[in-house]
Amino acid sequence: MISTLLNYRLYTNDMAKTLERLSSQAQVERDKAYYDQNIGKVTSVDQFLGNYKLYSYAMKAYGLEDQINAKGIMKKVLQSDLTDSSSFANKLSDQRYRDFAAAFNFNSDTTPTAQSTSQTERLVEAYAERVDTSAPIAAKATSYYTQNIGSVSSIDGFVADRGLLDVALRASGFSDPSAISSDYAASVLKGDVSNGDAAWATLRTQFSAAPTAPATTRTWIAQTAQMASNTVYTYNNLTGNATSPQAKQANIDYLNAFFSASNTTQTVSAFTSDERLLTFAMTAMGSEITYAASAAASYLQNPSSIPSTVSDVEKARFQALHDALSVQSNGTMSPPATNGLDKLITGYGNNYKTAFNKSVNFDTTEFKAALVDIKSVTDLMATSSVDGKRRTLNFVLKAVGIDPATASLTKIRAVLTSDPTDPDSYVSRLKDDRYTQLAAAFNFDENGKLRPERLIQDVSDQTKIGQLYAATFGSNLSNDKKATIKADTKAYLAAVGSAVSLNDLLTDKKTIQYALTAFGVKNKDLSKDELKKILTSDLGDPKSYANTQTDKAIAKFAAAFNFEADGSVRNSETGGQSAKDRLATDKLYLLQKMEEQAGDTSEGTRLALYFLRKAPGLTSSYGILADKALYSVVRTALGLPEGMVNMNVDQQASMLDKKLNVKDFADEKKLDKFVARFAGMYDTQNADSSSSPILQLFGGSSGGSNILSYL
Incomplete structure (x- = not known):
């Protein structure tokens, strides 16, 4: 034997x-x-x-x-x-x-839903921040326009400069200026082409004058600073950048220009008939009501004549505006620098985002309400029964930076039914982050029906990793360490929550390091290729790359993520067990079967294999006491008497703590030596000691604080 x-x-x-x-x-x-x-x-x-x-x-x-x-x-x-x-x-x-x-x-x-709570939060946040993300681009375009439009002297010179033409086209109402050639724009502006479109009419009115004789073409209208400013103002409104810091400053400059010494028509009528100035003033006063120019002129000229149908709050606002602009009885205005224009500018600075934010909140509320009824891609792309617009889809497209006016519905449907985690999918081949974000924002399968959300890491695993990471800092943490753990964990959760693909994870070194640290992986300098092979390993195959690494923490690290062999993210399952837990169950079954078969010929071997599997997870001596098999192995290895099981539990734990340190079981070499000692002692206790060659490998034992002192 x-x-x-x-x-x-x-x-x-x-x-x-x-x-x-x-x-x-x-x-x-x-x-x-x-x-x-x-x-x-x-x-x-x-x-x-x-x-x-x-x-x-x-x-x-x-x-x-x-x-x-x-x-x-x-x-x-x-x-x-x-x-x-x-x-x-x-x-x-x-x-x-x-x-x-x-x-x-x-x-x-x-039950699958079109979006999880976190997906909705990310999309709503993106929608609310779209001005902030697009503002620098808009500012660059409008700055170029403002600086260069004044030097243009002909229609040909204007259309030849796409930086100028594109801003003008967008401000005139064209959603996609890139679709319009410079030659065609020139022909319309000169009058060679008859085009009844309202946007073309706006462009022609602003930039080209009617011919002076029947045989001549339309001519260029030189752009003044005020005209250029109004073009930029309209551009910002149409592109959703009306509340950017640049747009705010442009409006302040426009107000100052109106009240500059060079403007000789500083009258109530001129002020209120300028929609931009009137909007500025009412925003500064905190009003959200839109007034006709004639009514606003009457109220501003004589606030006491405002009818009773107007609220007292609005009356007070017109009175404050009347005083700030120093309106005279003849309709002229001469606002003082102090408590005049500065009061308007300060009020505008405080309130200019209010209307926009309320609009965003309304859009967001409407989107969330509609989301409840979305059960398919068709539902998401449906038109509203109120105005015939695709309001829900438009909200989504704007949030990810796609212009609803130019988006192809066929392309949008193909993207929404594509897997952004699959490197070979339709949306992945587009190589466009906007469409990747769109596909990742919803949970539709290839048929446009609902499916469970694809996560690179389950929420339960995120929680587990957070706990493991915190444990690496030890106990009795200082406030600084607690703050570090909190900040690192917050960043990790945000990163894995928003990551769409394997490549997203592999390129985020900080997130990878967090997870490697949490699992105690010894080599934290793994290459991108090594990490890819680990994360795409078939953990159900004992010979897979992750399972054959000497550092067993690597397989645990791989198991914490949901990647398939091709790098795509595993579909969540709606049954009673996830794919990951099924793999874990299969592995445990195989190990139990191995231990069972080992026990058919050697009960000691079964105990040894069981201890090898369970001991690394121990955190205290009480874990040993709670498991009869583990306790039997420890007592045998350390030569402790059987009768100690009748002692007080705390006394037993104290005795074990004096004999060993359970943390040593996390070290493979120390664990193996301890199991080897058990095997020898087991044979000694179950056979004639004189015939056991194992006994000679061990000497007597005495007190100590770690396993090595008993080997």
Whole structure:
């Protein structure tokens, strides 16, 4: 009969081959195949407990085979809320029950939705910030226009400069200036082409004058500073940049120009008939009401004559504006620098974003309300029964930076039904971040129907990694360390929550380092290619790249993410168990089967293999005391008396703490030596010591604080 140590070595010297050999056994293959093919179809605890083949497979995997008949207890375990410390599973002292409950998700709501809460939050935030992101581009375009339009002297010179022409076209109402050639624009401006479009009429009126004789063409209208300013103002309004800092300053400059010494018509009538100035003034006063020029002129000239239909608040605003502009009885205005124009400018600075923000809030509320009824791509792309516009889709397109006026609906549908995590998908081949964001913002399958959200990492794994990362800082944390952990974790959660693809993760070194640190991976300088091979490994294959690494933390790191072999993100499953937990169950079943078969010839080998699997997860001596098999191995290895089990639990834990440090079990070499010691001591206790060659490898033992002192 071979020794326990030799038998143990036969199993562990090449664990990958051992597991591969075991997994190829016919019965093991059949059991695994049945489980993998059917567990995803189970949607309730009762269904699961009623299918003996599935239920017994899982129970064996988690070491609960002796409790298979206790279905009442197991039902309570599976229905437990593990976030509730008072739940049934959490009250049980045996960790195996909590592990079993955590492997299934019968209590979670897995009904697919068009967007998860986090997806909606990201899209709404993007919509609200679109001005901030587009403002620098708009500012560059309008700055160029302002600086150069005054030097243009002909229509040909104007259309030849696309920087000028594009701003003018957009301000005139064209949503996509790039679709209009310079030659065609010149022909319309000169009058060679008859075009009844309102946008062309606006452009012609502003930039070209009617011919002076029947045979001549229209001529260029030299652009004044005021004309250029109004073009920029309209451009900012139409492109959604009316509340940018640049637009704000341009409006202030426009107001100052009106009240400059060079303007001789500083009258109430001239002021209120200029829609831009009137809007500025009413915004400065905090009013959100739009007034006709004639009514505004009357109210501003004589606030006391405002009819009773106008609220007292609005009357007070007109009175304040009247005083600030120093309106005279003859209709002229001469506002003082102090408490005059500066009061308007300060008020405008405080209020100019209010109307825009209210509009954004309204759009956002409308979008969220519509989202509830979206069950397909067709629903998202539907027109509104109110105004015939695609209001919901337009909100989405604006949020990701796509112009609704020029977007192809066919292209949009193809993008929404494409997988942005698949390198070979339609949207990935577009190489356009806007469309990638669009596809990632919704959960539609290839047929345009709802599917579960694709996450590169499940929320439960994000929580687990956060806890592991915090644990690497030790205990008794200073406020600075707590702040560092909080900041790092916040950044990590934001990064993995918004990452769409494997490449997104691989290019984010800070996020990768956080995860590697959390799992205790020894080599944190892994190359991008190595990380890709790790994260795309088939963890169900003992010979896969991640599973064959000497650092076992690498496989745990890989298991925390949801990448397929081709780099795409694994589809979430709506059954009672996720794909990741199914793989974990398969692996545990295989290990349990190996330990069981080892026990057929050597109970000591079974205990050794069990300890090898469970010991690295121990955090205290109490974990040893809670597991009879682990406790048996430790007592045997350290030569502790059987009778100590009758001592007070705290006394037992204290005795173990004096003999070993459970943290040493996380070190593979120290763990292996401890198991080897157990194997030798086990054979000694179960055979004639004189015939045991293992005994000579060990000397006597005395007190110490770590495993090495007993090896």
